[in-house]
Amino acid sequence: MLAFIRFHVNACWHTIIFMTNEPKRKSDITKEGILQAAKEHFSLHGYGNATIRGIAASANIDPTMVMRYFGNKEKLFAAAAEFDLRLPDLSELPKQQIGPALVEHFLNRWEEDEALVILLRSAVTHKDAADRIKQIFATQVTAMVAKLRNEPKPLASKRAGLLVTQMLGVALCRYVLKLPPVVNLSREELIEHVGQTVNEYLLGD
Amino acid sequence: MLAFIRFHVNACWHTIIFMTNEPKRKSDITKEGILQAAKEHFSLHGYGNATIRGIAASANIDPTMVMRYFGNKEKLFAAAAEFDLRLPDLSELPKQQIGPALVEHFLNRWEEDEALVILLRSAVTHKDAADRIKQIFATQVTAMVAKLRNEPKPLASKRAGLLVTQMLGVALCRYVLKLPPVVNLSREELIEHVGQTVNEYLLGD
DNA sequence: GTCTATAATTCGATAGAC
DNA sequence: GTCTATCGAATTATAGAC
Numbered sequence: 001m002l003a004f005i006r007f008h009v010n011a012c013w014h015t016i017i018f019m020t021n022e023p024k025r026k027s028d029i030t031k032e033g034i035l036q037a038a039k040e041h042f043s044l045h046g047y048g049n050a051t052i053r054g055i056a057a058s059a060n061i062d063p064t065m066v067m068r069y070f071g072n073k074e075k076l077f078a079a080a081a082e083f084d085l086r087l088p089d090l091s092e093l094p095k096q097q098i099g100p101a102l103v104e105h106f107l108n109r110w111e112e113d114e115a116l117v118i119l120l121r122s123a124v125t126h127k128d129a130a131d132r133i134k135q136i137f138a139t140q141v142t143a144m145v146a147k148l149r150n151e152p153k154p155l156a157s158k159r160a161g162l163l164v165t166q167m168l169g170v171a172l173c174r175y176v177l178k179l180p181p182v183v184n185l186s187r188e189e190l191i192e193h194v195g196q197t198v199n200e201y202l203l204g205d
Numbered sequence: 206m207l208a209f210i211r212f213h214v215n216a217c218w219h220t221i222i223f224m225t226n227e228p229k230r231k232s233d234i235t236k237e238g239i240l241q242a243a244k245e246h247f248s249l250h251g252y253g254n255a256t257i258r259g260i261a262a263s264a265n266i267d268p269t270m271v272m273r274y275f276g277n278k279e280k281l282f283a284a285a286a287e288f289d290l291r292l293p294d295l296s297e298l299p300k301q302q303i304g305p306a307l308v309e310h311f312l313n314r315w316e317e318d319e320a321l322v323i324l325l326r327s328a329v330t331h332k333d334a335a336d337r338i339k340q341i342f343a344t345q346v347t348a349m350v351a352k353l354r355n356e357p358k359p360l361a362s363k364r365a366g367l368l369v370t371q372m373l374g375v376a377l378c379r380y381v382l383k384l385p386p387v388v389n390l391s392r393e394e395l396i397e398h399v400g401q402t403v404n405e406y407l408l409g410d
Numbered sequence: 411g412t413c414t415a416t417a418a419t420t421c422g423a424t425a426g427a428c
Numbered sequence: 429g430t431c432t433a434t435c436g437a438a439t440t441a442t443a444g445a446c
Contacts, residue, residue, distance in 0.1 A: 125251040161386030169374015181366030
């Protein structure tokens with residue numbers, strides 16, 4: 001098991017990684033450290049403005065090591081942005097609870113895994129990231145919506161589209177742009193009000 | 206009055222500008238052409254990935270002319286991203302129509318003025334653009350919400366926050382990321398369903 | 411495994427001729 | 429007003445010594 005100590009000098013984060021249990025090859029530890037630093041830099045600056053050198057500095061390692069382990073910047077990004085929405089099966093819930101439960105799940109995933117912020121901040125200018133987001137929401141979300149009710153695919157696609165505008169809007173304002181009126185909303189307020197909207201989009205009409 | 210002819214060679218747009226009426230100084234025409242090209246490049250690529258050289262090429266002009274007219278890249282961006290939401294006074298409308306009317310106004314503004322897409326695509330990685338968006342939504346939107354009903358400011362701020370997540374989410378998915386399920390929604394569908402949500406956020410409880 | 415040196419680009423910005 | 433030439437900085441990526 002690996003553990004991290006993180007500290008920052010001159011407004012720049014650094015990571016020290018150490019083992020807590022099973023021994024692991026040094027190369028794996030190094031790779032984990034690079035990946036952790038990469039996630040942070042891509043998350044903060046987006047694909048284009050994150051640099052191999054900056055990532056290497058945060059991981060306390062030589063920049064050439066990053067290339068050695070990940071080949072190039074694209075592959076490093078792909079590794080750092082690996083993500084799964086892990087949408088739960090909501091079909092058993094009472095209808096009134098589906099929306100709030102889904103919003104809570106989204107908030108949790110967004111806060112526990114940097115990958116979505118990475119993808120969102122990069123997708124706006126980086127084609128690979130945009131394609132990943134399109135794929136995630138085209139497959140996982142539409143499938144979940146279609147499963148919820150037995151409707152023809154075009155209608156499920158409309159519901160999924162409306163749902164995505166609201167959920168990505170929350171993520172953009174709260175976790176990427178950090179707009180004060182949205183950051184100041186509590187989790188409970190978001191779950192209640194946005195949950196009601198999601199319910200309308202998924203089950204309304 | 207100025208008019209534009211636009212064509213593209215090698216997947217890159219170019220602009221020819223000519224007068225239709227009143228004569229104008231050549232320097233003004235040049236400046237207009239640069240600004241038009243700049244809006245397009247910032248809108249497509251964001252601040253960091255748009256280049257002075259690319260903008261100059263689109264405007265059929267020497268790159269040094271851009272610097273001459275606008276000083277530096279920051280000032281050129283500020284000129285290209287100049288924007289006003291022009292929120293209408295909705296307090297006279299029947300309550301049921303406020304949400305749909307507001308959504309329609311947002312869609313119109315977004316489609317007739319590139320500046321909002323410019324700001325949104327740049328705000329994610331460029332601090333100046335993020336600050337502009339924060340300012341626009343902190344002032345114009347919150348003021349409109351507060352005017353709609355006579356409520357204490359913290360409550361108006363919550364309503365404005367929820368509203369912004371939905372409206373920026375629509376803009377992000379439809380005009381920036383161009384997610385298929387959202388692009389495929391018709392204007393009428395957006396006005397109807399998102400309008401209902403907006404009504405809930407602005408007037409609910 | 412690690413690091414120095416450097417190649418090859420690209421960009422914003424400036425100096426200065428005409 | 430216009431353009432050539434160029435500076436200085438930053439980046440990804442590679443070659444090769446130890």
